[in-house]
Amino acid sequence: MKIRVNGDPVELPAELSILQLLERLHIDPRLVAVEHNLSIIKRARYDSTLIGDGDQIEIVNFVGGG
Amino acid sequence: MTSDPLVIAGRTFQSRLIVGTGKYPSHPVMADAHRAAGADMVTVAVRRVNLHDRSAESLLHYIDPDRIFILPNTAGCYTADEAIRAARLGREVGLSNWVKLEVIGDERTLYPDNVALLEATRVLVAEGFVVLPYTNDDPVICRKLEEAGAAAVMPLGAPIGSGLGIQNQNNIRIIREQARVPVIVDAGVGTASDAAIAMELGADAVLMNTAIALAQDPVAMATAMRLAVEAGRLAYRAGRIARRAYASASSPAEGLLSPAAPLDTVVRAGS
Numbered sequence: 001m002k003i004r005v006n007g008d009p010v011e012l013p014a015e016l017s018i019l020q021l022l023e024r025l026h027i028d029p030r031l032v033a034v035e036h037n038l039s040i041i042k043r044a045r046y047d048s049t050l051i052g053d054g055d056q057i058e059i060v061n062f063v064g065g066g
Numbered sequence: 067m068t069s070d071p072l073v074i075a076g077r078t079f080q081s082r083l084i085v086g087t088g089k090y091p092s093h094p095v096m097a098d099a100h101r102a103a104g105a106d107m108v109t110v111a112v113r114r115v116n117l118h119d120r121s122a123e124s125l126l127h128y129i130d131p132d133r134i135f136i137l138p139n140t141a142g143c144y145t146a147d148e149a150i151r152a153a154r155l156g157r158e159v160g161l162s163n164w165v166k167l168e169v170i171g172d173e174r175t176l177y178p179d180n181v182a183l184l185e186a187t188r189v190l191v192a193e194g195f196v197v198l199p200y201t202n203d204d205p206v207i208c209r210k211l212e213e214a215g216a217a218a219v220m221p222l223g224a225p226i227g228s229g230l231g232i233q234n235q236n237n238i239r240i241i242r243e244q245a246r247v248p249v250i251v252d253a254g255v256g257t258a259s260d261a262a263i264a265m266e267l268g269a270d271a272v273l274m275n276t277a278i279a280l281a282q283d284p285v286a287m288a289t290a291m292r293l294a295v296e297a298g299r300l301a302y303r304a305g306r307i308a309r310r311a312y313a314s315a316s317s318p319a320e321g322l323l324s325p326a327a328p329l330d331t332v333v334r335a336g337s
Contacts, residue, residue, distance in 0.1 A: 059114065064089065
């Protein structure tokens with residue numbers, strides 16, 4: 001299936017959870033916030049929230065700033 | 067422990083110097099500068115994880131969350147909706163519900179869009195955020211932001227990164243006079259004296275990034291800024307003298323010697 005992650009197209013073999021996507025991308029879930037189709041997902045629900053075909057995911061973290 | 071701590075929304079800070087995390091030559095230099103500055107609050111930005119380059123170490127590895135309070139900003143947001151979204155994401159990273167709220171109105175000056183800023187402040191206050199809005203050195207907007215529930219007001223000294231110092235000292239003084247929440251001068255500081263001036267005008271704290279990060283020696287500048295903020299605060303509390311148009315002698319008028327005889331008369335008497 002095809003989804004968008006941070007604006008880029010990503011191909012995935014099957015439906016997966018947000019937690020699984022983060023693991024696949026080697027991202028520590030404790031250092032990020034995640035939006036799934038414009039809804040912010042609480043960390044406790046990363047495991048249970050499933051990503052489907054056409055979904056848009058935004059994964060943000062803290063970077064340097066003033 | 068200082069006897070004059072900074073208190074914002076019921077939280078106590080030992081330092082009145084708040085520092086950014088952007089534009090440093092490296093993360094280790096940033097960490098050294100934060101230590102030299104004695105900062106116990108730093109700002110960070112909220113951005114997409116770079117999925118193409120995972121090599122960069124997380125910023126958070128260089129900031130000890132037990133010693134330094136992390137304040138997410140909404141830099142780069144030009145509408146209330148964008149800023150609200152960024153604030154919510156920042157909160158979701160999980161460290162706090164505090165936000166340095168920025169809604170930018172102009173790309174060149176990075177001056178705020180105060181209409182949108184006020185709207186975003188109201189929304190975020192209602193959602194339980196502790197909102198610290200970056201705004202102009204305008205006493206009216208500062209009063210409105212305070213009335214909207216901002217936990218502090220953050221008038222700029224000059225455009226972000228400009229190093230121009232406090233452009234309107236009188237306005238900063240007026241803002242401090244009327245505000246019932248902390249006043250944090252945020253943006254435009256260039257060197258130590260600018261920070262001291264902000265504190266002498268009564269600011270409760272100063273927030274800066276570029277002045278330290280892009281100084282030739284960021285760690286030395288961070289030390290200078292720490293001292294400047296302390297000196298300015300002490301001077302403010304010490305109660306400065308009034309300004310006068312003319313001189314007022316420091317040495318007494320009494321006990322002056324009578325005018326001396328001409329020099330050649332003295333020489334003839336002794337020879």
